[in-house]
Amino acid sequence: MVTIDDICATVARRNANADLGLLRRCHAFAAESHRGQLRRSGEPYLVHPMGVAKIIADLNLDVPSICAGILHDCVEDTSATCEDIRARFGAEIQKIVDGVTKLGQIPWTTREERQAENFRKMLLAMAHDIRVILVKLADRVHNMRTLQFVSRDKQERVARETREIYAPIANRLGIQWMKVELEDLAFQYLEPQAWADLRNQMEGTEAERSNYIDDVCAKLGQVLAENDIAGEVSGRAKGFWSIHQKMQRTGRDLEHVYDIIAFRIITANVRDCYAALGAIHSNWMPVPGRFKDYIALPKPNLYQSLHTTVIGPGSERMEVQIRTRDMHRTAEEGIAAHWQYKEQAPLGGNERKAFAWLHQLMEWQRDLADPAEFIQTVKIDLFEEEVFVFTPKGDVKALPQGATPIDFAYAVHSKIGDHCSGARVNGMIVPLRYRLRNGDIVDIITSPTQKPSKDWLKFIITSRAQTKIRHHLRREQRERSRRLGRDLVSKALRNQHRSLAAAEKNKLLDKAAEALNLGTAEEIFVHVGYGKLSPEAAALAIYPQPPEASADNLPAVGAEAHALPRREPKRSVGGVRVQGEADIVVRFAKCCSPVPGDAIVAFVSRGRGVIVHTRACPKTFNLDPARSVEVSWDEDSRLLRPVAVQVVSEDKPGILAAISKCFLEHSVNIAQAKCKATEDSRGLNTFQVAVGHVDQLKKVLRAIQGLDGVISATRL
Numbered sequence: 011m012v013t014i015d016d017i018c019a020t021v022a023r024r025n026a027n028a029d030l031g032l033l034r035r036c037h038a039f040a041a042e043s044h045r046g047q048l049r050r051s052g053e054p055y056l057v058h059p060m061g062v063a064k065i066i067a068d069l070n071l072d073v074p075s076i077c078a079g080i081l082h083d084c085v086e087d088t089s090a091t092c093e094d095i096r097a098r099f100g101a102e103i104q105k106i107v108d109g110v111t112k113l114g115q116i117p118w119t120t121r122e123e124r125q126a127e128n129f130r131k132m133l134l135a136m137a138h139d140i141r142v143i144l145v146k147l148a149d150r151v152h153n154m155r156t157l158q159f160v161s162r163d164k165q166e167r168v169a170r171e172t173r174e175i176y177a178p179i180a181n182r183l184g185i186q187w188m189k190v191e192l193e194d195l196a197f198q199y200l201e202p203q204a205w206a207d208l209r210n211q212m213e214g215t216e217a218e219r220s221n222y223i224d225d226v227c228a229k230l231g232q233v234l235a236e237n238d239i240a241g242e243v244s245g246r247a248k249g250f251w252s253i254h255q256k257m258q259r260t261g262r263d264l265e266h267v268y269d270i271i272a273f274r275i276i277t278a279n280v281r282d283c284y285a286a287l288g289a290i291h292s293n294w295m296p297v298p299g300r301f302k303d304y305i306a307l308p309k310p311n312l313y314q315s316l317h318t319t320v321i322g323p324g325s326e327r328m329e330v331q332i333r334t335r336d337m338h339r340t341a342e343e344g345i346a347a348h349w350q351y352k353e354q355a356p357l358g359g360n361e362r363k364a365f366a367w368l369h370q371l372m373e374w375q376r377d378l379a380d381p382a383e384f385i386q387t388v389k390i391d392l393f394e395e396e397v398f399v400f401t402p403k404g405d406v407k408a409l410p411q412g413a414t415p416i417d418f419a420y421a422v423h424s425k426i427g428d429h430c431s432g433a434r435v436n437g438m439i440v441p442l443r444y445r446l447r448n449g450d451i452v453d454i455i456t457s458p459t460q461k462p463s464k465d466w467l468k469f470i471i472t473s474r475a476q477t478k479i480r481h482h483l484r485r486e487q488r489e490r491s492r493r494l495g496r497d498l499v500s501k502a503l504r505n506q507h508r509s510l511a512a513a514e515k516n517k518l519l520d521k522a523a524e525a526l527n528l529g530t531a532e533e534i535f536v537h538v539g540y541g542k543l544s545p546e547a548a549a550l551a552i553y554p555q556p557p558e559a560s561a562d563n564l565p566a567v568g569a570e571a572h573a574l575p576r577r578e579p580k581r582s583v584g585g586v587r588v589q590g591e592a593d594i595v596v597r598f599a600k601c602c603s604p605v606p607g608d609a610i611v612a613f614v615s616r617g618r619g620v621i622v623h624t625r626a627c628p629k630t631f632n633l634d635p636a637r638s639v640e641v642s643w644d645e646d647s648r649l650l651r652p653v654a655v656q657v658v659s660e661d662k663p664g665i666l667a668a669i670s671k672c673f674l675e676h677s678v679n680i681a682q683a684k685c686k687a688t689e690d691s692r693g694l695n696t697f698q699v700a701v702g703h704v705d706q707l708k709k710v711l712r713a714i715q716g717l718d719g720v721i722s723a724t725r726l
């Protein structure tokens with residue numbers, strides 16, 4: 011068991027002024043509280059909190075964090091209360107213990123809305139005091155190390171949670187060793203067979219690998235020496251989980267995966283990092299696209315290093331990381347490296363940068379009301395490949411790979427997104443569809459007159475920007491429809507020599523809205539504008555009594571004949587009923603030219619009324635479903651519709667006459683015919699004909715198809 015002496019020694023080595031007495035008092039309290047409790051392994055329970063405290067001490071966290079580690083299970087598992095802890099050890103330690111206890115009580119279910127809520131809680135706890143999550147992570151590491159003692163069920167649940175939540179968080183906080191250990195332990199319990207296979211293979215190739223590593227390290231050392239660069243060289247295999255994923259990805263077995271080893275050079279200063287890189291590149295061929303300069307452009311978790319892959323000895327890919335000793339410490343300890351001996355000190359600039367992603371998440375969750383959307387955003391942020399870009403002030407924004415300046419603008423603020431009229435990247439104007447790259451400095455140009463455009467939806471990728479743009483477009487469309495509807499209703503009333511203004515003054519609109527079941531007067535206009543209600547029907551609802559007949563209110567010249575509402579059913583104006591109404595004029599789309607009997611859909615277009623498409627028309631996929639209205643063919647209508655027919659025939663005399671005769675026999679009028687001979691001596695004939703029903707068209711096409719010398723007859 012880790013003893014309190016071990017912990018005090020670890021702390022004293024780093025910080026001579028640390029309050030070791032406080033640590034010992036916490037230990038005594040925990041030992042007393044957990045007295046008699048045993049772990050599943052049969053050991054005294056105290057083994058666990060002391061193990062956790064040691065992990066925290068090794069992270070060089072401050073004394074209150076270590077105390078919280080020792081006490082973290084007291085409130086939950088013993089009779090000790092929060093008040094006891096506050097009274098004995100102070101509010102700071104009590105708050106951390108409380109935070110850890112609460113995190114432990116969050117149930118991780120698969121139900122999405124619950125998960126979203128849990129993410130929120132965890133983020134809140136983290137944003138409040140990062141030490142809470144660090145203690146929780148240490149707790150998780152120790153539990154994972156001793157997971158063999160619990161039931162298979164619990165093993166799986168805890169391992170899954172570790173893979174999905176805790177390992178990514180350790181990664182985000184930059185604690186590399188912890189991320190790798192958590193991932194590997196989760197792998198061991200979630201895929202025991204694959205893990206055991208890999209372990210056997212790794213053991214089987216151990217000697218060979220160790221020779222290879224020694225060999226390469228010697229060669230790297232030699233190259234450094236030749237160039238007068240002081241540096242420590244080491245090499246070791248990556249984590250099991252990362253090797254397993256690499257094997258799955260490449261479909262190769264272990265013997266052929268050489269880049270499972272990471273070689274590392276640690277130098278005294280930054281200049282030597284670049285010098286070492288130069289020396290390596292001049293000895294071995296670098297693999298294009300694999301060089302990354304995280305020294306000039308640190309990751310948001312503060313990680314710094316040069317990465318390169320070269321074709322090394324034996325023509326195998328060889329991955330090398332080069333960094334200074336300080337950078338190495340940050341790489342291993344991450345955010346924890348910035349908490350050491352800074353008790354009560356405010357966060358410096360670097361720490362704030364490391365928190366930037368956390369604060370961004372907090373900001374986003376405020377305006378993402380939909381839990382599914384929130385969790386998607388969080389998942390993107392925790393797991394996906396990202397690009398890290400900067401505001402002109404130097405704040406980091408993390409965006410998913412492929413994000414554009416508009417995604418960036420919406421990530422900064424929705425107002426900036428809404429008014430984004432252009433973007434400068436690294437000082438140069440770029441198109442709005444430009445894909446941001448790591449390290450870009452993005453300056454959004456805004457204009458008060460700029461509005462979100464439908465075109466943006468084609469290239470933006472974040473759900474946040476998508477939601478905001480759609481929302482804006484819907485609002486705008488509604489406003490346009492309202493204005494259009496108002497105009498139409500006003501016209502319909504004028505045709506009856508009545509005035510909308512008078513109706514409004516007499517509050518007739520509210521009554522009409524009630525009668526139509528539409529709630530508010532405004533809704534009447536919106537419905538008319540969308541074409542869901544005819545202006546005449548609206549007029550009738552406003553003035554249920556027809557105007558008295560007198561010389562003065564005869565229909566005005568030019569008024570449409572169908573302006574007066576009638577009760578009896580009548581033949582539709584355009585051969586199509588719109589939501590059961592016969593008297594709405596429709597247009598037929600030219601792209602698909604519907605024929606009576608075709609399955610049809612209709613959309614209300616701005617200023618052009620209702621446009622009817624065939625259901626199969628590809629254009630309809632781009633139209634706003636909110637603008638669609640229900641339409642049906644009017645059975646009583648004797649509407650004739652133009653349709654183009656193409657007939658391919660052998661190029662022989664008399665064939666055209668035979669085709670024309672066939673049309674006539676089926677009572678189909680030909681409006682236009684174009685005939686030409688193709689190079690392979692076929693006749694290509696295009697006819698514009700008028701048909702009353704799609705069945706009639708099918709019949710005539712079948713008949714033409716049957717003619718001697720006709721190869722095909724199709725509707726265009």
Ligand code: MN
Nearest residue numbers: 058082083149
């Ligand atoms: Mn615990």
